[in-house]
Amino acid sequence: MKRVKRSTNQDERIVNVSFTNLANDMIIEILMNLPPRSITRLHFASKQLPSIILDKKFIQWYMTRSLTQPRYLISLHRGGYMQMHHFQSLSQDHPYNHNMVSYEMEPNVLYEFTPPVRGLICGRDFTKMIVGNPSTGQFVLLPRVKTRRQDILPVFGYDPVNDVYKVLCMTVVLKRSHMSSNGNAVPWEDIVSEEHQVITLGAKEKWRMIECKYPHRHNSGCKGICKDGFMYYLATCDKKRSLMSFDLSFEEFNVTKLPEDQMLQQYGELVNHAGKITIAHQAYNRNVDLWVLEDASKEVWSKNFVVPPLSIDFFGRFCDLVSMGILGTGEMIFASRSSPSFFFVCFDPKSKKVREIVIHGMGGDSRDNIQIIFDHVESCMVLPKVC
DSSP: OEEEEEOOOGGGGGGGSOOTTSOHHHHHHHHHTSOHHHHHHHHHHOSSTHHHHTOHHHHHHHHHHHTTSOEEEEEEEEOSSSOEEEEEEEESSOTTOEEEEEEEOOTTOOOEEOOOBTTBEEEEETTEEEEEETTTTEEEEOOOOOOOOSOEEEEEEEETTTTEEEEEEEEEEEEEOOBOTTSOBOOOEEEEEEEEEEEESSTTOOOEEOOOSSOEEEOTTOOOEEETTEEEEEEEETTEEEEEEEETTTTEEEEEEOOSOTTTTTOOEEEEETTEEEEEEEOTTSOEEEEEEEETTTTEEEEEEEOOOOTHHHHSSOOOEEEEEEOTTSOEEEEETTSOTTEEEEEOTTTOOEEEEEOTTOOOSTTEEEEEEEEEOOOOOOOOOOO
16 A cells, blocks of 8 residues: 555644754644644654654653544545545544545555554455554555465454554354255354464564464454453354453453343444443334443443434434444434435434534545544554564
8 A cells, every 4th residue: 555645734844844953842742733644754754853753652642632632534445447545534523624645555455444443443355454544644564364264353452551552363264064955055053263363563573373262253244342451342152142352461362241132142233332342233113222341250231222313303304323333422323324424413312412414525436435433533653664
């Protein structure tokens, strides 16, 4: 992936300013008020600034400030003769202010990205994987995953104990399959993870095989969540849907049973609700069921539900409102199945207040593939070359 275009603004003119006569405290104050892409350009243009920009304390200071300013991250893949991938970052408080960075993609490569973790994202196209900072426009290629299996799930996370980012990659083996007498495929049986590999984001790092004491199959299409040094994802363990966790520091797996609920065994997505791991499922009656993990060690769950606002208030007609996620503020995101993905509503279940969000300039091409990510935080981290 190579960078071909960046948006520009007045902040980037500071690239030509000399910092020689400024004290470090003044330099840090200036850098803290710059967007991440300008900081990255200064890193490569200056001989004096890399020691500050690469310092872990500065990166953490910048991250601490960014955590108070969550943003929407829109990932747009545009197909055609020249494939382009755009990342548009918008303030959740003022969505009309945005930054956009565009990239030319390799031919016939379509990366599927994991949810961002502290400003970074991980993308996969079969065994090819990248980690990138969409706020700076920098992406690095990871070594190819060593496997011949086709069903692969990457989960991206941050280990706060060792201050490193890691990617967990799982692949499955099919133990038994057969065809019925009429030639139709019979559902796979006894499918479990065969390979578990981890790589740490850093120079010259390689994939490492690790052990897992809990044979399980990750649920394809379900995104994982990283929280407090653990990766969480839904999987099938002992033929029941379960919540898997992976300790990023000790690199150990654990399993938590789900409540005995028939719908929960088939549906639901992981979300971070009020700082707790939650499975959100939208029932047939439009309500959104929230199963909240209260105590993982005791496998204690609580349940509540949210009634969405009436769609006629926004779309002028009755239609199904689909739950898209939950913001850190507790607001729930809904969109219509028939509306563009760049129009949605935020609903506060406590105050019952609703606000509409319209993202302009997106989705004008039928070949566009748009993904909206909530509570994204910008990082100024300059990524190390891995391979």
